Amino acid sequence: MRFLLSAARKDLLRIKNDWPALLLWIGIPLMVGGLIVLVFGGDAAPQAKLLVADNDGTLIGRLLTGGFQQGPLADLVVVEPVEPAEGRRRMEDGDASGLLIIPEGFGGAVLDGEPAALELVTNPSQTVLPEILEETLDIELEAAEVIRRIFDDPIDRIASGVVGDGLPADTAVSTIATAFNRSGEQASPWLLPPAIELETVAGEGEEFDFGRAFFPGMLILAILFMASGLSIDVWSERRQGTLERALVAPRSPGLWLAGKWLAGSAALAAVSAIGLAAGRWLFGIQAENMPLAFLWLALVGLALLALFTVVQVLARSERAANVMVNAMTLPLAMLGGSFFPFEAMPEWMASLGRLTPNGWALLRLRAVMDGAPEPGILAVSFATAAGLALAIGWLVSRRLRAWAA
Amino acid sequence: MIEVETLRKEYDGLVAVDDVSFVARPGGIFGLLGPNGAGKSTTIGCISGLLSPTGGRVRVQGHDVAREPRAAKARMGVVPQEVALYEDLAAEENLRFWGEAYGLRSGRLAERVRTVLETVGLLDRAEDRVETFSGGMKRRLNFGCGIVHEPEVLLLDEPTVGVDPQSRVRLLDLVREQAAAGVCVLYTTHYMEEAEALCDRLAILDHGRIIASGTLEELRGSMGERDLVRLAGTLDPAAVREAVRSLAGVEVVAVGEDQVALAVPEASRRLPEILNTVAGTGAAVRETTVTRPSLESLFIRLTGKELRE
Ligand SMILES: Nc1ncnc2c1ncn2[C@@H]1O[C@H](COP(=O)(O)OP(=O)(O)OP(=O)(O)O)[C@@H](O)[C@H]1O
Ligand SMILES: [Mg+2]
Numbered sequence: 001m002r003f004l005l006s007a008a009r010k011d012l013l014r015i016k017n018d019w020p021a022l023l024l025w026i027g028i029p030l031m032v033g034g035l036i037v038l039v040f041g042g043d044a045a046p047q048a049k050l051l052v053a054d055n056d057g058t059l060i061g062r063l064l065t066g067g068f069q070q071g072p073l074a075d076l077v078v079v080e081p082v083e084p085a086e087g088r089r090r091m092e093d094g095d096a097s098g099l100l101i102i103p104e105g106f107g108g109a110v111l112d113g114e115p116a117a118l119e120l121v122t123n124p125s126q127t128v129l130p131e132i133l134e135e136t137l138d139i140e141l142e143a144a145e146v147i148r149r150i151f152d153d154p155i156d157r158i159a160s161g162v163v164g165d166g167l168p169a170d171t172a173v174s175t176i177a178t179a180f181n182r183s184g185e186q187a188s189p190w191l192l193p194p195a196i197e198l199e200t201v202a203g204e205g206e207e208f209d210f211g212r213a214f215f216p217g218m219l220i221l222a223i224l225f226m227a228s229g230l231s232i233d234v235w236s237e238r239r240q241g242t243l244e245r246a247l248v249a250p251r252s253p254g255l256w257l258a259g260k261w262l263a264g265s266a267a268l269a270a271v272s273a274i275g276l277a278a279g280r281w282l283f284g285i286q287a288e289n290m291p292l293a294f295l296w297l298a299l300v301g302l303a304l305l306a307l308f309t310v311v312q313v314l315a316r317s318e319r320a321a322n323v324m325v326n327a328m329t330l331p332l333a334m335l336g337g338s339f340f341p342f343e344a345m346p347e348w349m350a351s352l353g354r355l356t357p358n359g360w361a362l363l364r365l366r367a368v369m370d371g372a373p374e375p376g377i378l379a380v381s382f383a384t385a386a387g388l389a390l391a392i393g394w395l396v397s398r399r400l401r402a403w404a405a
Numbered sequence: 406m407i408e409v410e411t412l413r414k415e416y417d418g419l420v421a422v423d424d425v426s427f428v429a430r431p432g433g434i435f436g437l438l439g440p441n442g443a444g445k446s447t448t449i450g451c452i453s454g455l456l457s458p459t460g461g462r463v464r465v466q467g468h469d470v471a472r473e474p475r476a477a478k479a480r481m482g483v484v485p486q487e488v489a490l491y492e493d494l495a496a497e498e499n500l501r502f503w504g505e506a507y508g509l510r511s512g513r514l515a516e517r518v519r520t521v522l523e524t525v526g527l528l529d530r531a532e533d534r535v536e537t538f539s540g541g542m543k544r545r546l547n548f549g550c551g552i553v554h555e556p557e558v559l560l561l562d563e564p565t566v567g568v569d570p571q572s573r574v575r576l577l578d579l580v581r582e583q584a585a586a587g588v589c590v591l592y593t594t595h596y597m598e599e600a601e602a603l604c605d606r607l608a609i610l611d612h613g614r615i616i617a618s619g620t621l622e623e624l625r626g627s628m629g630e631r632d633l634v635r636l637a638g639t640l641d642p643a644a645v646r647e648a649v650r651s652l653a654g655v656e657v658v659a660v661g662e663d664q665v666a667l668a669v670p671e672a673s674r675r676l677p678e679i680l681n682t683v684a685g686t687g688a689a690v691r692e693t694t695v696t697r698p699s700l701e702s703l704f705i706r707l708t709g710k711e712l713r714e
Binding site: 002003006007010013014017018240241242244245246247248249250251401404405 | 510
């Protein structure tokens with residue numbers, strides 16, 4: 001048993017001495033993951049979709065939405081007219097960045113200088129795009145107000161011309177909207193409090209939370225890459241002849257392997273602890289969920305290390321082993337929900353991804369970090385991971401002598 | 406003591422070790438001499454418990470290696486043919502780990518690590534990583550890792566390959582010191598001079614079989630008082646063999662189209678006679694070598710080939 005500790009100490013020293021490799025194993029997935037999140041994450045689409053439910057059907061509504069189709073905003077915002085009910089349903093599905101509801105009689109109220117209200121429903125899972133919609137509408141409404149006060153007469157004239165009667169051509173609307181937009185920008189510093197109120201309502205559903213959505217995936221990813229990197233060590237011991245030396249010493253090969261895995265687990269646990277601490281600091285993950293998350297990560301790391309070790313000892317050469325382990329790690333990382341969330345995958349891919357060891361581990365980790373693990377499932381998961389590592393350890397250590405010779 | 410009885414090891418069809426038996430005693434250096442592929446490392450592997458023999462048995466200090474591997478292994482120190490060290494650890498850490506693997510603890514461990522570092526001349530490099538060592542330094546540390554736990558039996562597999570003459574002398578001295586301290590040393594090599602200088606008992610191995618064994622004196626004696634004469638040039642093997650028959654006491658050891666090896670009593674006196682006889686067959690002799698009786702000549706006599714080919 002003391003040999004177990006000696007072997008673990010020896011391997012910990014070696015892992016420590018090889019710290020640049022450690023940094024790479026952790027750093028590369030985090031970097032790749034970070035990039036992917038930056039590019040695709042947060043706002044699901046690069047364009048904001050604004051649904052407009054126009055219950056009023058007057059020029060003013062068209063002027064408002066026309067403002068979104070001018071200048072740089074035109075590239076960013078797609079306006080789509082919808083029925084109110086359909087609009088609300090699609091917002092619930094997270095299908096658009098915002099839903100603008102123009103109430104009946106809105107146009108008349110504005111032109112008459114009476115208080116009026118607009119409702120903008122925003123998508124809570126997006127951060128930037130809904131804000132753009134809101135800001136733009138604000139500016140437009142302020143501009144409209146200013147213009148109404150300054151150019152009381154012409155607006156009256158427009159009003160008398162359009163309310164009720166046929167609508168002006170699109171080009172005319174656009175031109176006016178542009179004018180509104182521009183004057184709005186210029187006028188905004190000395191704007192009077194607007195009489196039109198924009199009421200922004202955050203839609204149903206949970207707020208987008210980077211920590212929740214991507215952080216567990218990054219943790220699993222670092223553990224996955226690290227376990228695959230650590231597993232290569234059986235070959236380096238074989239190449240260096242130190243495995244042979246261990247086999248002629250009066251100790252069981254099982255202890256030698258257990259020591260190696262103990263050291264690996266300690267390193268994996270250290271990385272998990274640092275990762276969780278960083279998560280708490282950066283994303284405010286719940287402290288009370290951390291101990292269980294830590295245990296789970298360390299155990300998953302050991303189980304992954306065991307799985308990769310099987311591949312290592314099945315390969316015919318060190319080179320083949322490295323190629324095989326790398327060829328496994330990347331698809332596992334891609335499918336396992338760390339880079340692309342399962343929700344964003346086609347269903348067949350998601351169900352495959354949930355079956356990968358890391359995908360399976362990620363689902364449990366999410367549950368633990370949300371503070372909502374099912375005790376039964378969790379117990380079975382812990383037992384499965386530990387049992388897997390034990391069974392593989394037993395099998396591999398029995399084959400170690402034949403493998404080394 | 407190492408007792409090897411009718412040891413046999415086969416690798417699907419290929420017989421690497423074929424009915425090998427010998428006994429190596431405490432305080433002595435037993436040499437296992439043979440060319441590449443003779444089966445030296447395989448024999449050592451079967452003794453150390455790394456390989457399972459196909460047949461026969463091995464006892465180390467009275468413990469059967471197959472039945473009581475732990476007891477047998479605890480008494481052995483092994484210095485593998487290929488350097489076996491943790492390149493990414495310091496010399497000291499390597500010794501420390503192997504010491505622990507053989508059950509050394511705390512004070513005793515520290516003391517042994519220091520002593521061995523001193524013995525192999527690496528005390529000043531104790532904290533440096535092995536990857537920064539020269540080949541010879543690694544060889545010395547490789548040896549050190551085999552003796553850190555003070556084994557009663559020491560298995561050395563060609564420990565001086567690739568070592569400069571100075572380090573080699575130092576290593577051979579270390580091996581002698583071990584034997585002098587009562588350790589039973591098994592030493593494999595394909596260097597004749599090394600075996601002659603170091604070993605008190607020897608077995609010559611070829612194609613997995615022991616073709617001669619005994620003390621150095623016994624082996625020299627089996628060569629008789631005859632020297633080895635080698636004539637190189639162009640010759641007709643059958644004619645040479647026939648002609649040499651007329652020479653009293655001269656024996657053909659080996660003959661080919663470009664050289665002949667003869668065992669000759671008092672070769673220096675009889676050289677003119679031999680040259681005349683061989684020349685009489687129409688052979689053109691370019692080079693003549695006379696060697697005093699040695700393991701080399703014995704090996705050539707036994708196998709018809711040079712040891713280092
Ligand atoms: N793992 C193996 N599988 C198949 N054949 C092997 C294996 N190991 C050794 N052999 C064969 O067994 C024979 C003896 O090899 P061994 O390594 O014992 O020779 P050796 O005397 O140590 O040679 P050297 O001086 O080159 O080290 C050789 O023919 C070798 O090819
Ligand atoms: Mg060998």
